Amino acid sequence: MAGPRTTVEAQAFYRMYRSYADIPNPWDRLRWCRYGLDLLQKEVAAMVGMEEWLYRDLESGTFHRSFTPELADKLAALYGIPVEDILDDYTLFLHRGGGAFLRRYREAKGWNRQQLADHAKVSRTSIRCWESGQKTISQKCFCHLVENLGSDFSSMLRM
Structure with missing residues (x-):
């Protein structure tokens, strides 16, 4: 499981992207925000009321029908970012x-x-x-x- 407490992974991730603005895809933006809050995937999932597997899939770039607009809004609010930042064009549509x-x-x-x-x-x-x-x-x-x-x-x- 990827988590901010696995510092080797977080450090490698931060070397790949110097700033939030450099991140081209929604799933890595989610990871950046989660690392910034020092949270594990299961903690984020619990905070917004979603299944851990669904959040894990979102960070891997997999879309699911169960990723509702309400969940997207909750994640954006938790991370303090616009909802458009964490949705690809299809899910934004x-x-x-x-x-x-x-x-x-x-x-x-x-x-x-x-x-x-x-x-x-x-x-x-x-x-x-x-x-x-x-x-x-x-x-x-x-x-x-x-x-x-x-x-x-x-x-x-x-x-």
């Missing part, structure tokens, strides 16, 4: 409401569902199901959306 975010994006562009479907290269039925919450967008479909909608979609997500 889900955190921002998934289909509801997609509807807001479409409306901001002034598009109807068919126009969004044409730009995203998916069916209008998929757009309708995602926006209505009948279906959750899979990570694979999300990546397809990002690829086809371009940087303005990603930029709006990070705002």
